Amino acid sequence: MKILKAILSEDRVIKIGLVLILASAALFGITETSLFELNDGGAFGVFFINYLFSVTYFFVVVFKRPKRLAYWVMLFMLWFISAFALNRSMNVFDISVPWLCVVICLSCVALIMALFMEQLTAAGKHVVVFLLGAAFLLFVYYSLYLTSMYIIGLIAAIAIGISLHVFAPVALAIVTFIVIKRNVAGSRSLKMALAAGVFVPVLVCALFIGQWHSINKQVNLAVNHNTLAEGKLPSWVVISQNIPKNSIAERIIKANLVYKTVNLQENWLWNTDFHKASFDEPLKHDPLVVLASLFCGQTNLEEHERIKILEAMYDARHKAQDRLWSGDKLKTASVVTNVKIFPEYRLAYTEKNLFIKSSETRTWWPGEEAIYTFHLPEGSVVSSLSLWIDGREAKSRLTTKAKADSAYKTVVGVERHDPSVIHWQEGNTVSVRIFPVTTTEARKFRIGVTSPLRQQGTQLVYESIYFDGPPATGADETLQVAFSKKPPLFSLPGFEELSEGVFTADRKYQADDEIVFAAPPLANMPFTFAGAGYKLENYKPQYAAFDPAAVYLDLNSSWNITEFDSLWQAIKTKKVYYYDGELKEVTEENKAEVFARAQKLNFSLFPVNEVKDAEKALIITKCADIAPNLGDLDESEFQRRLTAYLATAKPVRMFNIGTKITPYLKALKEMRVFVYDNGELPALLDKLNQHRFIQSQEDAGHVVLDQSGFIISQTTDTLKSNAPDHLLRLFAYNDVMKKVGPHYFDKTYVQPDIIREAEQAYIASPVSSLIVLETQADYERFGIDENKDSLKNASMKSSGAVPEPGEWLLVLIALAVINFLVYRAKYAKQDI
Structure with missing residues (x-):
């Protein structure tokens, strides 16, 4: 030294x-x-x-x-x-x-x-x-x-x-x-150290290139075999099911989308063959990918197929959304979250106020487009949207998805001034678009979400709403949680209690939050609107005698051999089927081979349309973490057969081993394709032994939210109460999903009666979207009328009964009379 x-x-x-x-x-x-x-x-x-x-x-x-x-x-x-x-x-x-x-x-x-x-x-x-x-x-x-x-x-x-x-x-x-x-x-040992320093990187490159070649070949052969077999599923689905879910496979799929690649045949020397695709992820330089693409080439997949694989395997749906303008210079500067929890009604209303900033320096640039994907708790529905224009709050109007989409694209893509829109998406998500976000000021918008609380034994759980979008790293968040009735012995660590049942906290933004508290007795007062009441009832599962004639196993890598063997002992005397391109029977002789093949599948897409005699069948599934959405299968043979089935489908019983459910099955569950139950394997074995399974308790006037432990009943009761209007919103969302199901793919579900139901409850759904435009003239030229006879945008104050449409006139007359009497008395005194 x-x-x-x-x-x-x-x-x-x-x-x-x-x-x-x-x-x-x-x-x-x-x-x-x-x-x-x-x-x-x-x-x-x-x-x-x-x-x-x-x-x-x-x-x-x-x-x-x-x-x-x-x-x-x-x-x-x-x-x-x-x-x-x-x-x-x-x-x-x-x-x-x-x-x-x-x-x-x-x-x-x-x-x-x-x-x-x-x-x-x-x-x-x-x-x-x-x-x-x-x-x-x-x-x-x-x-x-x-x-x-x-x-x-x-x-x-x-x-x-x-x-x-x-x-x-x-x-x-x-x-x-x-x-x-x-x-x-002159140093033998240092030369050996040097040789090791050269050999180790070369070995790492060789192993990476070898794995690249192997997976790339597997991808290309899967495309070929699926083409020859005229498979019902798109090639990208088959690839997603079978390739390993590791970093090398991800890089192969992202090659030329996110990772730089080379193609020596394109130019006289070392030209980089790259273009920016419609995938919102920063471009990356990885020498291993460059060398592997040089020596082994790339897949035969089209760009849109690779994006579909990324959406299904790596939760990349937000990054793959189409953009009209860039948004790479944006960030979420701060978040204000306001939560109102109604424990006695087992629901909550959450408002998220987001402030967006741009670091773009080009003052002539018209602005950037902010796109968010909000992830909602199961069963939740968006019930309000606001955009601040010139410092003033502009609330949304509800219209059809087609009108909202057309208006937004025209205003943003051509005219370039203020709109915002919310679209429903599968998998308990919604997309929100805001334009423009300029360099001069932060942009503010608000989204409101009505959510059922999740029941967990004797407790209720509030789950937060999180988002993908302009990064919120380091963003400040102010969070307020208010209870309509404060639960006993309840506290929120890290929060300050401002008043009875109202808690606040200032912190850095956190995506995941849960609030757990004891479940009080269920309120039985209805919310009334337009001549109908919406009332809660405790959901107690009802069981009926049922001994399945056939059992269909939805197998994939999430199953373990212990579960499979235990279940086999209980069902081996029945007809048992699994899906491998077509339905095949499981036997004592082939069950080991069947399970081994299923273990290689990252996820499964069980074709409910191929179940024979649905009333006597039982589907048993265990869900992986990943899978395509139902809508991703559009225009495939799988979809065409499923479409024909849904139009006349009878509900089939399904038992899910566990609590996770894939987006594909979740969508079918919301559409009431299944009589659905879930639990651990011992619970299923017990039901098989007793020959008793759950039965549906829904009809035109009842919707069941099993995860929350209640039923919403539509009644003729018009008794006024302080029940929250969110009861109607949740009922309508579930009822709309039931009606949409049979025609989900052919899009004929966009019917006036379904649209009216969504508009009355003012909810985002497959048939309805929320949009904010800058002026009244904008609404008029796109034919988006003001929503009448509806609940309109939800708010923190919209928790009590709402006057029915016919009652508004009576209210106004009463106010006018009172006003007249007050002023008459005032002037009479002056005369005296």
Whole structure:
């Protein structure tokens, strides 16, 4: 250490170089963190400072005699850092993946440490030489990667030499080779360390390329076989079911969508074959993907098929949404969450107010489009939307999905002024679009969601609403939770109780929240509107004698062998079927092979339309975490057969081993295709032994929310009460889903009576969307009328009974009479 200090104090050029490298690296690293949001001008400004460091040291080295190798190493290191700073403004590499960032940093540290090799211990020397071997490969890789830019770099060097940054990796590769040669000469052990440093990265690349080739072949063969077999499912579904769910498979599917790839046949040299697809994820540079695509090629899948696979396997639906304008410069600046919980009605209403900011610097730019996907608790429905225009709240109108979509695309895509729209989506999600978000001010909108509380034994659970969209990293959140009746012995840690049953907290935004409290007795007062009442009843499952004649197993990788064997003992005397492109029977002889094949499936899509004699059948499923949505199967043979079945389907009993349910089955469950029950395996075995299974308790006047433990009944009761209007909203949503089910794919469910029901309850659904337009004239030209005889946008104050349409006139007359009498008395006194 003393020798190192002596060298630093003796050689000022090395000392200056180290100081400038530390300063340049610190500046680059700090501005890479989330604390700084660099626009194009700011990014170039940071680069110019990094560039100034390298130019300054260049002149220090030029005028220093004699010149040492260490000087050139430090100069090229500064040049390398400056090149990555320039990359922010003049994109060449795209975003480096995390492992590459680590390797770059280690390579630079190792090269600097090698300048002081004599001061290191024996172990330290071996570690540095090992890292130098990997660093040399890295710099050679970058040198080859930039080959096609060398001629341009030389020609453009006239302009203050910025383009010469393309030669920084070549320079580092040369000096690294010289440093290695000087340090390992005469040392067998250091040469072995060097060989290991070269061999390990090459081995990693070889293994990655081998796996890439294997999975890529599997994907291409799956497409071929599905085509030959004229499969009922689209090829992308079959691929999603069968390929391994790992990082290499994900990179194969994302190649040329998110990850940079190469195609040497497209140009005379190393041309990058890349275009930005309709997938909202930052472009990434991964050398393993580049090399694998070079040696093994890419899949035969079309872009839209790969996006479908990503949606199904990697929960990427939000990223795949179509955009009219970019939104990559947006962030969610703050969140205000207001929750009203009605424990006695087992429901809650949540309002989320979001503030969106843009870091875009182009003042002439019309603005960016913010797209959010909100994930709702099961059974929830959106019941309000507001957008702030010129500082004032503009509430939404409800119309058909087609009208809302047409109006939004016209206003945003052509006219470019203020709208916002909410569309229902499968899987308990909704999409929200806001335009424009400009550079001048934060944009504010509010979404309101009516949710049933989840019953958990003797307790109720409120589940929060979270979103995908402009990142909310570091966003401040103010959260208020109010109870209509505060549960006994209840407290919220980290919250301040402002008044009885009202709690608040200021914190950083958190996506997941649960509030658990004791379940009180169910309120029995109805909410009344338009001559009908909506009343809660406790849901007590009713059972009927049922001994299935046939059992259909929905098998996939989520099953384990113990469950399968235990269940087989209870059903082996019956006809048992599984699905493998077609229904096949499970027997004692083939059950092991059947289970082994099913274990390879990431998920399953059981064709309920192929069940024979539904009234005597039982489907047993266990759901994986991933699966396509029902709507993803549109225009497939699978969908066409399912469409024909749904039109006349009789509910079939289904038992789900567990609580998870795939989006595909969840949609069919909401459409009441199943008489659904779930629980652990022992509960199922008990029902099989007793020959008793759950029966439906729904009809035109009743909807069951089993996860919340209640039934909403539609009655003729018109008794006024303080019951929340959310009872009607939940009833209507479930009733609409029942009516939509038989015609989900052919879209004939868009019927006036279903639209009227959704409009009366004012809910987003498959037939209805919420939209905010800027002016009354906008609403008129798109034929979006003001919603009459409806609940309109929900609010924190809309918890009591609402006057029926015919009663509004009586209310106004009563107010007028009271007003007349008050003023008459006032003037009479004045006359006296």
